[in-house]
Amino acid sequence: MTIMFTKHRPEVPRTGTDDQRVRITDLDAGYPGRPVLRQLTADIPALAMTALVGPNGSGKSTLLGVLAGVIRTTSGQVRYAPGRPPAFVPQRGAVGDALPLTARQTVEMGRWGERGLWRRLTRHDRAVVDSAMERLGVAGLAARQLGELSGGQRQRVLIAQGLAQQSDLLLLDEPTTGLDPEARERITALLADLIADGTTVVQATHDLEAARSADTCLLLGDGRLIGQGPPEEVLTTTALSQVWQPA
Template sequence: MKIMFKKQGPPPAVAENATFRIRIAQLSAGYAGHPVLHELDADIRALTTTALVGPNGSGKSTLLGVLAGVIQPTAGTLHHFGGRPPAFVPQRGAVGDALPLTVRQTVEMGRWGERGPWRRLTRQDRAAVDSALDRLGIADLAARQLGELSGGQRQRALIAQGLAQESDLLLLDEPTTGLDPEARERIATLLADLVDDGVTVVHATHDLDAARSADACLLLREGRLVGQGHPEQLLTPSTLARIWHFG
């Protein structure tokens, strides 16, 4: 197993194409006694939105965890071509409603990687938090408790936490699940704007409309990569029927 974070340019093997943000080769991963991902080979290009698509149990969340560095591969290589660690936004259900956190405190947690938990924020930290709140349109909710928010507001708060990390790689797990159409559209527009601003976005999704609006898809089934490419070519009715309905 080998994970590499590159702050400089890519190694000679990929020097002819400097647009990669992530390169995965023969990557396997899982949990104790429970393998999940099996020998994945994939490239994720910089300044794109990539959707991870597949049924429940296909390995989408595990792959995000590997890309985020919170799950260690058991085999293979993972190359990050970027200067800062990824920002990881988990599913909304992973953050308990009972936690006595305001929206601003939630977003401030995105600065812990720089400052450490519960330490006084610097002026730069506060500016990053303010920028993220403004970007997500939730500055007016800063004093509200996270558990009081609607699903769409809560998701925007979690994405703002990711943005506050000021990474060039944003990883999101099911960012539109359970949201109404207006909230889903708002999140989709935001992700497209982030790419325009220099952020590479990777998100796991069950929402085929969200997947079709991505620049590229990785299609997973039972922990294996069964397709990668442009959504228009990959997410065809016959392919989706085979992935979801046949064992």
């Protein structure tokens, strides 16, 4: 199994808006022979938490992949405000337990976009990795194998890997799924701190509690945008029942 946390750094057209980090217009995207997103238009506000919400197959992960530059659009536009290319943190399940990676090696992968796969890390790179691990409280786990870590520990290591990319746009796929309440609370607090320090965070989530604590939500259903705005306005009983229809 091969994992690439930063498959490539997309060339991103820029927009001059100060309050929107990303503007998505008439977006179609998916996979060969399988369209997923259809005519999606939405904004990602800067310096805020945006939750992508919806059932399996609604298009959350596809949209996250488009924003990360690992899935190409079929049509439409994705425009980014000035800033560094986005950092992408995949689901914990994308990292196999059998891979012979330590926590520190995983975080060091966040520097590949700057250094390339085969070049040695510089003193600056190592300092960035040290800082990210300290920030996420995982410096003491540096020599531990990923397969030895708890779910919460592994998730913090992966977020540290994203932080090591030094982007102001952090994309997370299901960062709290499968974690116990204490670990979820800790991850939520860490993300709030990152936003306060100037990072825009977008997370795809099934966790309605996490979504309701976000600043804004994009509710997706069958690849289309059902609602956009503050959680209390978007995640209504009527809207949720519309996208989570019983089989």
